[in-house]
Amino acid sequence: MFYEPMLLETRAEAFDSAAHIYEPKIDGHRLQLHLSGGQVRLFTRHKNDCTRQYPELWNVPTEAEELVLDGEVASVDPETGIFDFERVMERFQLKKADRIHGAAERRPVNFVVFDILQLNGQDLRGLPLMDRKRILADVLRPNEYFTLISFVDGRGRDLFEAISARKWEGIVGKVKGSSYVGRRSPDWLKIIRWEYHDVFIAGYRKSELGWLVYVQEEGRLRPAGIVELGVTIAAARAFYGVSKQLVVGEKGDFVYLEPKIQARVKTRNWTKAGMLRQPAFVEFIL
Template sequence: MFISPMLLETAPGPFSHSNFIYEPKVDGHRLIYSQQAGVVRLYTRHNNDCSRQYPELLIPFDDDIILDGEVACTDPSTGLNDFEAVMSRFSTRQHSKVQQLIKTLPATFAIFDILQYKGQDLRKLPLMERKAILHSLNFPSRSFGVVPHIEGAGEALYEQIEAMGMEGVVGKRKDSVYVSRRSKDWMKVINWSYADVYITGYRKAEFGWLVAVPDTLGKLRPVGIIEHGPSSKHKQAFRGVCQQLVTGHDKDYVYLEPKIQARVKMRNWTKSGLLRIPVFMEFII
């Protein structure tokens, strides 16, 4: 049984409030763990069955249950969540390769909510009552754990998260019921990284600006595509300038002299040196 998850609104910045608890934001992908009549199925937030990708999480609890959390992998060199490792697990379907990855990139289920247990729907209970039930469970293996939380001190937690290079903080209202939609009762604060880039082209079809940064020799290397952030005024200003800078084109892209510079925020740099989810902030003049 799948339950559509409760989604986060974005807070303008770190905040503290006595009516909220705060959790580290786990850098993985959302997972609904559903055990019905003793049979376990795993679902993404979009109701895609991903049970065969994570066989180490198909272990049943002592009774039927539905849990909400994130599936994550840990980088052994840093001890931090490794998003690219999780995506590698998620994209692998072949049984023999999955069995290898269980050993080299083991998945863990970081649980932060319980939605059903022993046939009871718990979603209308206040969050702190659901947390108490969650903390009382016996977990079936070491692949399962509860995301820790603190009360009230959101800004202090964010400072620690920022210093450790983790993804961010989630603030949740203590009395919040569980709703299958986006809600201001749950707020995320992302620990963004920043970079200055050159716009080297644009996509002909849907919106996208190609961007690059100088390498150690000063030569520009591509680092991804900006798809989010610019306002209609930013796009209009870009269109007014870019036609003078065209150097060529192909089926999908128009290429430009690297004269336009922009600042972006992003989740982090990927291991292959690309921007992860870059968001345009401003032009650099």
Template sequence: MLLETAPGPFSHSEFIFEPKVDGHRLIYSQQAEKVRLFTRHNNDCTRQYPELLLSFDSDIILDGEVACTDPETGLNDFEAVMSRFSTKQASKITQLTHKLPATFAIFDILFYQGRDLRKLPLVERKMILHSLSLPSSNFGVVPHIEGAGEELYTQIEAMGMEGVVGKRKDSQYLSRRSKDWLKVINWSYADVFITGYKKSEFGWLAAVPDPTGKMRPVGIIEHGPSPKHKQAFHGVCQQLVTGEDKNHVYLEPRIQARVKMRSWTKSGLLRIPVFDQFIV
């Protein structure tokens, strides 16, 4: 079940609200005491997370996020969990199990003790989920509150966490995107210069000045601009071309834009930048 995006924080008596965990989606499936782990795209990632291959008291299917915690900030570390996900070598996986332990943050239960639970209202699924005995401290249930989405968002924003998810109390579990589940992202913002664009598909090259005044690339803007924004950009950019290669056309850093993003990466790149507006 996938999330739609809400235009902003909201409160509603028919919704529960929970913190959005900054990791990657994980389906935990235990059948005949054998545990398998899958991403939302049905990619098997069982071998990447040996600390999560522990059994419950019955066959079960759970939905949640696998995450790693930054020991310095106590916040979810998206880059750390991506490092865990991309590691394939057995010895390295064992090493990272101790260095970057994974946590499975569970927010839904789809099957338990021979029953398909997907048609139950969410609040009933939550009750069953909270009654489980978890197999280790690497498992946790995502907490939630009723109604007070704006209050929770204020707390999430102050802590620098990713955002909030609102879910209808009576929602069934649907294997598609649904407005019954809504995400509110705690965006960060940055002002960047557009220093070029991709030839084959849409993408604006973004950069910021370093302490010496030289432009430092920080990523590619692939989402956000309307057709009018794109038209305005192309009306100006042809006067600013400085060169090109097989994949890109390069521009003088004269066009400035504000982008929203999830965060800065540790290597100084924009994480999932989305165009917000031109700065004139």
């Protein structure tokens, strides 16, 4: 039985609270693991079966006969020590069995477990979070493929400062007494470590919102992605009012501009191809 995942609300800044524990936010994709009758099935948060993608997770280090675990499947870049979202997506998108098994040997993923929802037929979701944590620690024996997430008690600002120094994605704050609900809840909060960059807008999509942005590098402008997030109605109105005077051409769905409009964006990090990952508009630079 698939359980609807508990989702996080967003908070802008880290905070301290005696009512919360704080965990690193792992930059991978959500994974729900089901063990029953000696068989493992793996699901994404949208209930897509991805069992075949991760053969290294088929042997769960536990003596339990039946359980459901919630966590994040992740991959760490050995050179930087940073969670690498692109490496996980490369694994997730493989189709052929031989390539999947080869990748599992060369670049195994790690399942970072942060919750247990069911154990030997008993639904644990109604228990307080810290009780579920204790059960999880008793049930799962971490190995090279399975990790229990670490957490700190009450000190959200300290943890956020530590993960920022490592350039990890952010932190998650969870109410100690929270039960597990299959919806978005203020009992679980995410605080993202954003990076801010100044860009030049050099075009836009006609069909839907999307601003082509460039960054300055070694005295030249180069493409850095498309901004689709964070644009308010007022910002869009101001942009399109000015952009009419800067059009230099069109091709297909895109209108190209002289790169004279400058803006600040926030992004989670850079992709390996040098693109801004999920950039969001913050403000114009005047």
